[in-house]
Amino acid sequence: MASLKSIKKRIVSVKNTRQITKAMKMVSAAKLRRAQENVVAARPYAKKLGEVLERLAKSQDGDSSPLMQKRPAEKALLIVVTSDRGLCGGFNANICKAAERFVKERSAEFSEIGVMTVGRKGFEFLKNRRTVYKNYSNIFSSLSYQTAALLGQEVIEGFLNEEYDQVFILYNAFRSVMSQDITLEQLLPITPAESEEGEYAPEYIYEPSKGELLAELLPKHIEVQIFKSLLESVASEHGARMTAMDSASKNATEMIGKLTLQYNRARQAAITTELMEIISGAESIKG
Known part of the structure; x- marks a missing residue:
């Protein structure tokens, strides 16, 4: 004995x-409240922007913008959003496994799949398993729209230069303190959601022209979607750490x-x- x-x-x-552990739980609880408020505030804006783009895109030709052009999908980019710190249960491991699964399942569809990581934990996991195109770490402590805008501009530039033909983002969507959903979304090319059959579509008068608005809003849409995904991931991280x-x-x-x-x-x-x-x-x- x-x-x-x-x-x-x-x-x-x-x-x-x-x-x-009790102190860390209290800190995460305080941060979660702020992060949850940011997510709730960002969701309606992102949704409404998508609806405006949908109406504009329907009134224009399908290939009116380079960001909407569908070309033969040979190269893809996967943006994997994790956290910079651990001690949050399976938050990071689940996303990394989902990224590995995506690459494995879609390898027959694309000749090349590049990976961009946002968060140190994702980079540490994937760097020895996949070719990491680029990594962004230490951005969550002072996350702002400007950070997401810079990331969005870089992704758009690579797409327009045909460095990749499709762009996806993989992140944890916040549902509750106990629940985070692994979410995969296609960022590029932009494919507006289709309205339900028989749904009434009112006519709008646009100023300036529809084409000018579309050219201005499409890059903004990418930036907003990335920003929302980062906010969702931050809230999910604090919820997962609080639970853990x-x-x-x-x-x-x-x-x-x-x-x-x-x-x-x-x-x-x-x-x-x-x-x-x-x-x-x-x-x-x-x-």
């Missing part, structure tokens, strides 16, 4: 760990209870042994 000193040392160690730290704190509490019971039993056994030795000594003196 372990000595009383070693058991007590383990109890102190687990208690210190529990303090850390809560689970770790509960496990630590259970372990402390088990170790305390083990310590008490060992202490009782030691006391019993000492009493038996004292009694045996006393008996031997009497004899």
Whole structure:
């Protein structure tokens, strides 16, 4: 049986760990509230922008913009969004596995699939398995629309230069503290959603022309979709870390209870042994 000193040392160690996990849970809870507010604010804008593009695209020729042109798909780019830090359960591992699955399943469709990672954890996982086109790390602590805009401009430039024919983004969409959905979306070429059959489509007067508006809004649409995906990922990360730290704190509490019971039993056994030795000594003196 372990000595009383070693058991007590383990109890102190687990208690210190529990303090850390509880603190991390509280920090993640505070950050989650802000991140969730940002996601809720971004979703309606992204949705409405998509609806405007849909109406504009239907009134124009399908290939009116280079960003909407469909060409033979030979090369693809997959943007994988993970976090820079760990201790958030299966948040990063699930996305990385989904990225590997995407490359494996679509390898027959594309002659080449490049990977761009946003977040250090995704880069560390994929760098030895796939060719990572580029990596962006340490952007989540001060995430802004300008960061997403720069990323969007780089992706658009590569698409227009025919470095890749299709662009996809893979990220964790925030649903709740306990639930994050792995989401794959196609960014380029832009394919507006089709309206339901028989749906009424009102006519709008546009100023400036529809073509000018489309040319202006299409790049903006890519930037907004990337920004929304990053915000979703940040909220999902904090939710996953909060859940993981809560689970770790509960496990630590259970372990402390088990170790305390083990310590008490060992202490009782030691006391019993000492009493038996004292009694045996006393008996031997009497004899």
